[in-house]
Amino acid sequence: MYKGGRIIAGLLLFACLALMPFLINIGKAAAKPSPQVNTPFIQQLTTQTCVEPAAFMKTEHMQLLNQWRDAALRDGKTVYVNSQGQSFPISLENSCLKCHSNPQQFCNTCHTYAAVKPYCWDCHNQGGTSQ
Amino acid sequence: MWAWREVRELKILYPLLGVLALVLLAYAGVVAHLNVFFGIVVPYLAFLLFLVGFMVRVITWGRSPVPFRIPTTCGQQKSLPWIKQNRLENPSSALGVVGRMTLEVLLFRSLFRNLKTEKRGDRLAYGSAKWLWLGGLVFHWSFLIIVLRHLRLFMEPVPVLITQLGDLDSFLQIGIPLFYITDGLILAALTYLFLRRVLVPQIRYISLQADYFPLFLLLGIAASGVLMRYVWKVDIVEVKALTMSLVTLRPEVPLSIGAIFYIHLFLVSALFAYFPLSKLMHMGGVFLSPTRNMINNSRSVRHINPWNYPVQVHTYEAYEAEFRAKMKKAGLPLETE
Ligand code: HEM
Numbered sequence: 001m002y003k004g005g006r007i008i009a010g011l012l013l014f015a016c017l018a019l020m021p022f023l024i025n026i027g028k029a030a031a032k033p034s035p036q037v038n039t040p041f042i043q044q045l046t047t048q049t050c051v052e053p054a055a056f057m058k059t060e061h062m063q064l065l066n067q068w069r070d071a072a073l074r075d076g077k078t079v080y081v082n083s084q085g086q087s088f089p090i091s092l093e094n095s096c097l098k099c100h101s102n103p104q105q106f107c108n109t110c111h112t113y114a115a116v117k118p119y120c121w122d123c124h125n126q127g128g129t130s131q
Numbered sequence: 132m133w134a135w136r137e138v139r140e141l142k143i144l145y146p147l148l149g150v151l152a153l154v155l156l157a158y159a160g161v162v163a164h165l166n167v168f169f170g171i172v173v174p175y176l177a178f179l180l181f182l183v184g185f186m187v188r189v190i191t192w193g194r195s196p197v198p199f200r201i202p203t204t205c206g207q208q209k210s211l212p213w214i215k216q217n218r219l220e221n222p223s224s225a226l227g228v229v230g231r232m233t234l235e236v237l238l239f240r241s242l243f244r245n246l247k248t249e250k251r252g253d254r255l256a257y258g259s260a261k262w263l264w265l266g267g268l269v270f271h272w273s274f275l276i277i278v279l280r281h282l283r284l285f286m287e288p289v290p291v292l293i294t295q296l297g298d299l300d301s302f303l304q305i306g307i308p309l310f311y312i313t314d315g316l317i318l319a320a321l322t323y324l325f326l327r328r329v330l331v332p333q334i335r336y337i338s339l340q341a342d343y344f345p346l347f348l349l350l351g352i353a354a355s356g357v358l359m360r361y362v363w364k365v366d367i368v369e370v371k372a373l374t375m376s377l378v379t380l381r382p383e384v385p386l387s388i389g390a391i392f393y394i395h396l397f398l399v400s401a402l403f404a405y406f407p408l409s410k411l412m413h414m415g416g417v418f419l420s421p422t423r424n425m426i427n428n429s430r431s432v433r434h435i436n437p438w439n440y441p442v443q444v445h446t447y448e449a450y451e452a453e454f455r456a457k458m459k460k461a462g463l464p465l466e467t468e
Contacts (some may be wrong), residue, residue, distance in 0.1 A: 030375040063308075
């Protein structure tokens with residue numbers, strides 16, 4: 001090989017970069033987050049369900065919140081009627097966080113895992129500790 | 132229609148059908164519950180092919196001899212002390228070469244010199260043509276940033292730098308989930324690179340299936356990713372559980388994740404497997420470009436042609452010794468008596 005040393009060195013560097021996700025995870029076992037839904041408020045509920053089915057909430061809650069924000073601030077709506085016909089007050093702090101009064105163990109466990117930082121907490125209060 | 136001939140000649144149609152077939156295959160896998168195969172086996176295999184194939188190709192290239200230093204004509208080479216050398220274009224030191232290569236890889240400097248040859252009136256003219264450079268640069272940087280942002284799915288805890296890259300990319304704060312600027316840019320750039328191939332007659336003429344296929348594949352990957360983020364949302368926590376199980380080498384049968392994820396993943400796997408076989412290998416090839424990676428020191432260092440074989444020479448001394456008698460007879464002058 002011509003200039004073999006440099007080419008091999010370059011290839012080794014490339015391999016290390018490509019394998020980096022594997023290398024830095026050696027010996028680690030990443031635990032999936034387990035968001036806690038057993039807040040005192042939820043435990044008092046007769047039917048312990050979210051505003052929409054849990055599967056829907058897992059993937060769509062951010063877009064639902066966005067719709068809530070528009071509904072509240074642009075259309076002046078205060079009540080959300082869900083797919084089952086139940087009504088919930090539209091509010092981030094006084095609805096979501098009323099049931100999920102443990103945002104640190106709920107919202108944040110998932111968000112840290114997925115590396116998202118909703119900017120909502122720049123203004124909205126996350127309950128005691130404003131992030 | 133502009134490209135109807137090429138579509139009919141199947142230059143465009145076959146690559147397009149190929150990518151669509153990949154999408155359908157992944158979808159069929161979801162319908163048939165082949166999650167282990169499409170979520171674990173295929174990604175591992177594709178990654179292995181990528182890594183090994185990449186190495187093999189580069190090593191094969193490395194074995195071909197490169198005898199000469201190739202001075203580029205676009206910069207003054209090192210010469211007499213009072214002639215100013217262009218150290219970047221025509222470096223005479225290893226540092227200069229590193230500088231030239233770095234800027235080539237990061238900014239595509241040689242593509243910036245791209246020219247357009249055209250007839251202006253009766254005269255031949257060379258105009259500047261920067262659109263390809265811009266489109267190429269936008270695509271490659273967006274791709275890099277997207278891949279780096281994806282590392283959030285492969286690391287736990289996620290490094291601050293990766294999170295900040297995402298913050299920066301989404302600082303416009305449009306919509307929820309936040310719109311990433313690079314998502315828009317990569318789709319725009321790929322669309323431009325495709326339209327350029329079909330709308331410019333000369334480029335359409337030289338474009339091959341091997342040019343259209345990577346374009347469609349990348350468009351498919353970007354489009355499926357964008358759809359997954361903004362429209363057909365999937366549970367990112369479930370996705371990350373899968374990706375983390377893959378990189379910790381304890382693969383787990385993924386729970387239900389939307390079909391769009393498997394389509395995205397399968398197209399990415401196809402890209403990885405196809406990479407070493409394709410023109411995309413310019414990723415490794417650029418580092419081996421002789422006009423970019425050679426110090427121009429032909430005048431100060433002797434370079435021996437690597438394929439030189441011993442040449443049978445007949446020196447004048449030997450010639451004279453052999454024919455001395457005959458030369459003397461003919462009255463020819465001799466160097467040694
Ligand atoms: C060549 C490599 C890849 C490219 C170019 C690519 C491209 C994209 C793009 C453009 C998006 C849109 C959202 C964003 O920009 O983050 C996206 C999203 C996504 N990609 Fe990829 N992708 C690649 C590899 C992968 C791999 C290997 C995985 C996982 C195994 C993956 C999983 C995802 C997921 C889960 C999303 C949705 C993210 C969200 O909703 O925030 N991608 N991809």
